[in-house]
Amino acid sequence: xxxERPLAELEDKLASLKRVDLTDQxxxxxxxxxxxxxxxxxxxxxxxxxxxxxxVQIARHPERPKTDDYLASLFTDVVELHGDRLFGDDEAMxxxxxxxxxxxxxxxxxxxxKNTHENVRRNFGxxxxxxxxxxxxxxxxxxxxxxxxxxxxxxxxxxxxxEDEDRGQALAIAGCLAALSRVRVPVVVTAIGEGGSGGxxxxxxxxxxxxxxxxxxxxxxxxxxxxxxxxxxxxANEASACLQLTAADLLRRGLADEVVPEPLGGAHTDPxxxxxxxxxxxxxxxxxxxxISREALVVARYERLRAIGEFTGE
Amino acid sequence: xxxxxxFKAREQRRYTAPTTTVSVADVPDGVWVRCEGCKRTLYMGDxxxxxMVCPSCGKHHDITAPERLALLIDEGTFxxxxxxxxxxxxxxxxxxxxYADQVVAAQERTGLPEAIVTGTASIGGHxxxxxxxxxxxxxxxxxxxxxxxxxxxxxxxxxxxxPLVMVTASGGARMQEGMxxxxxxxxxxxxxxxxxxxxxxxxxxxxxxxxGGVTASFATLADVIIAEPGALxxxxxxxxxxxxxxxxxxxxxxxxxxxxEHGMIDMVVDRRELASTLALVLGYLxxxxx
Ligand SMILES: [Zn+2]
Numbered sequence: 001x002x003x004e005r006p007l008a009e010l011e012d013k014l015a016s017l018k019r020v021d022l023t024d025q026x027x028x029x030x031x032x033x034x035x036x037x038x039x040x041x042x043x044x045x046x047x048x049x050x051x052x053x054x055x056v057q058i059a060r061h062p063e064r065p066k067t068d069d070y071l072a073s074l075f076t077d078v079v080e081l082h083g084d085r086l087f088g089d090d091e092a093m094x095x096x097x098x099x100x101x102x103x104x105x106x107x108x109x110x111x112x113x114k115n116t117h118e119n120v121r122r123n124f125g126x127x128x129x130x131x132x133x134x135x136x137x138x139x140x141x142x143x144x145x146x147x148x149x150x151x152x153x154x155x156x157x158x159x160x161x162x163e164d165e166d167r168g169q170a171l172a173i174a175g176c177l178a179a180l181s182r183v184r185v186p187v188v189v190t191a192i193g194e195g196g197s198g199g200x201x202x203x204x205x206x207x208x209x210x211x212x213x214x215x216x217x218x219x220x221x222x223x224x225x226x227x228x229x230x231x232x233x234x235x236a237n238e239a240s241a242c243l244q245l246t247a248a249d250l251l252r253r254g255l256a257d258e259v260v261p262e263p264l265g266g267a268h269t270d271p272x273x274x275x276x277x278x279x280x281x282x283x284x285x286x287x288x289x290x291x292i293s294r295e296a297l298v299v300a301r302y303e304r305l306r307a308i309g310e311f312t313g314e
Numbered sequence: 315x316x317x318x319x320x321f322k323a324r325e326q327r328r329y330t331a332p333t334t335t336v337s338v339a340d341v342p343d344g345v346w347v348r349c350e351g352c353k354r355t356l357y358m359g360d361x362x363x364x365x366m367v368c369p370s371c372g373k374h375h376d377i378t379a380p381e382r383l384a385l386l387i388d389e390g391t392f393x394x395x396x397x398x399x400x401x402x403x404x405x406x407x408x409x410x411x412x413y414a415d416q417v418v419a420a421q422e423r424t425g426l427p428e429a430i431v432t433g434t435a436s437i438g439g440h441x442x443x444x445x446x447x448x449x450x451x452x453x454x455x456x457x458x459x460x461x462x463x464x465x466x467x468x469x470x471x472x473x474x475x476x477p478l479v480m481v482t483a484s485g486g487a488r489m490q491e492g493m494x495x496x497x498x499x500x501x502x503x504x505x506x507x508x509x510x511x512x513x514x515x516x517x518x519x520x521x522x523x524x525x526g527g528v529t530a531s532f533a534t535l536a537d538v539i540i541a542e543p544g545a546l547x548x549x550x551x552x553x554x555x556x557x558x559x560x561x562x563x564x565x566x567x568x569x570x571x572x573x574x575e576h577g578m579i580d581m582v583v584d585r586r587e588l589a590s591t592l593a594l595v596l597g598y599l600x601x602x603x604x
Contacts, residue, residue, distance in 0.1 A: 169548075
C-alpha cells in the first residue's frame with residue numbers, strides 16, 4: 001500500500017544487509033540492530049495514527065482474511081446452501097449452516113475470492129439480486145428452525161449492472177432488511193473488511209455489531225463521495241475522513257458494540273490470531289443473546305434501530 | 315420559458331399548509347411553457363388543470379409534496395404530523411457545500427422543514443396515514459429526520475390501524491449523515507415489516523425519481539406498488555451503471571414501464587387517475603385482525 005512505502009524500503013535494505021556474511025564485518029551487526037530499531041519505530045507511528053483512508057486501504061488488502069477463512073477456521077460441519085429458487089445462485093454471497101464452538105448457527109457472508117479466477121466467479125464480492133434473495137431465504141430458514149444468524153460483511157457494495165436492476169436489486173436488498181428486522185433468533189454481525197452501503201446493510205445489522213479495527217462501514221464509497229463533492233474520485237482520502245466510516249467512529253456513535261483490535265499493519269499480518277479473536281467475540285455475543293426470548297429479541301432489535309438518528313425537533 | 319424555469323420561479327413562493335387545494339388560480343393562464351416531453355408550447359393553465367401531465371404527450375412533470383397532497387387527498391382532511399422535525403448536522407459535514415447551509419437553503423427554497431411531509435388524511439373516503447417526499451429538498455435524500463418521520467408514519471398507521479400510503483421520490487441516502495443515513499434504510503424497513511405483521515395495508519406510489527436507499531428499503535416493501543408513468547426507479551444511478559458496464563444503457567432502462575415489464579411493480583397509473591385508483595385499491599385492502 002502507498003502509505004507503507006517508506007517502511008518497505010527500509011525492510012528491503014534490512015533484508016539485503018542480512019544476506020551479508022557478518023563474520024568479516026562485525027560493524028554491520030550494529031547497523032542491522034539500528035535499522036531494526038528504526039523499522040520498529042516507523043511501524044509504531046505508521047500504524048497507530050492511521051487515517052480513515054489508510055484503514056480503507058487495509059480493509060481492501062488482497063491478503064486480508066476473508067469470509068472463507070473464517071468459515072474454514074472457526075466453523076465445523078459447514079453445509080453450504082445454493083440458489084434463490086427463482087433465477088440462479090450467486091457465488092458472491094455465502095449462505096449455509098455451521099457449528100461455531102459447539103453451537104449450530106446459520107451463516108451469511110459476502111465472499112471475495114483469493115485469486116482472479118475466484119474473484120471473477122464471485123464478482124469481486126459484489127452481489128447480484130440472487131445473492132440477497134438467497135440470504136433472505138436463509139434468514140427465514142433460521143427463523144423457522146431457531147438457528148442464530150452470524151454474518152460476515154466484506155463487500156464494496158451491491159453490483160450496479162443492467163441485469164441487476166432489471167431483476168430488482170433494490171427489492172432484493174429491501175427484502176433482506178425486512179426479514180432480518182423480524183427474525184426471532186439472535187443476529188450477530190461481524191464487519192471483517194469492506195462494508196459498502198446497501199449491499200453490506202442487507203446482512204449488516206442485528207442484535208450485535210462486531211467490527212475489526214480496520215474494517216469500514218459506509219453509506220457510500222469514499223471514491224463516489226469524492227466524485228459527488230469534488231468531481232474528483234482521487235479526493236477519496238478527504239471524503240473518507242468526512243464520512244466517519246471507521247470502526248472507532250461507529251463505536252463512538254453506538255452503532256457498533258465492539259471493536260476487535262488488529263495486529264500492527266492489519267489483519268493480513270497475522271490471520272490466525274485475528275480469526276481467533278473474532279471467534280471469541282462471536283462466541284461471547286451469542287452467549288449474551290442466548291437467554292433472551294424470541295419475542296424480546298425482536299422488540300429489542302426494533303428499538304435498537306428506532307433509536308438510530310440525530311435530528312432536531314420532537 | 316422552459317418548464318424548469320417556471321418551477322424555479324414557483325419555488326420562490328412560500329409553502330402554505332397542504333390542506334388547501336393546489337394553487338392553480340394564482341398563475342395566469344396566459345403563461346406559456348415548453349413541455350420537456352414533446353417540446354410543444356402549452357398554456358400553463360392547461361397544464362395545471364391536467365395535474366402537470368402534458369395534455370399532448372402525457373409527460374408527467376415533477377410536482378411538489380404540497381401539490382401532491384392537494385391532488386390526492388379529500389379536501390380539508392389533512393392533519394400534518396411531526397412538522398417540527400428536521401435535520402441536524404451530526405457529522406459536522408463541511409466538505410463541498412456545508413451540509414448545515416444546504417439544509418437551510420432547502421428549507422428557504424421549499425418552505426418545508428424536511429424532505430417529507432407526513433400526516434393523516436382521507437383518500438376517497440378511506441382514512442389513511444400518508445407520507446409524501448419532496449425531491450426539491452436535497453434530492454429528498456433520507457437522513458435521520460426523514461427516516462424518523464417515515465418510521466413514525468408507519469407506527470401511526472399501526473396504532474390507528476389505518477392503511478399507509480407513501481408517495482416516494484428520492485435520490486437515496488443522505489451521505490452527509492454518513493452511517494446514520496444508511497441505517498435509516500434498516501429502520502424504515504423494520505417499521506414496514508412490523509406494520510405488515512400487524513396486517514395493516516401499505517400502498518407505495520413511486521414517482522420520479524425513486525433511487526438508491528429509498529428504493530432498496532421501505533418504498534418497495536409495500537403490499538401494492540404503483541408507479542407514475544415514465545418515473546425513473548432503481549437502485550444504482552444510471553450514470554454509475556453506465557460507467558461500470560461501459561456500455562450505453564437500453565432505452566427505457568429503469569423506467570416505471572420497464573419495472574412493470576420485469577414484474578417488480580403492480581401497475582403504472584396516470585397521475586390523473588391516481589387518487590381514484592388508490593381509493594379502489596384501499597377498498598380491497600382493509601386492515602386484518604390484530
Ligand atoms: Zn408534452
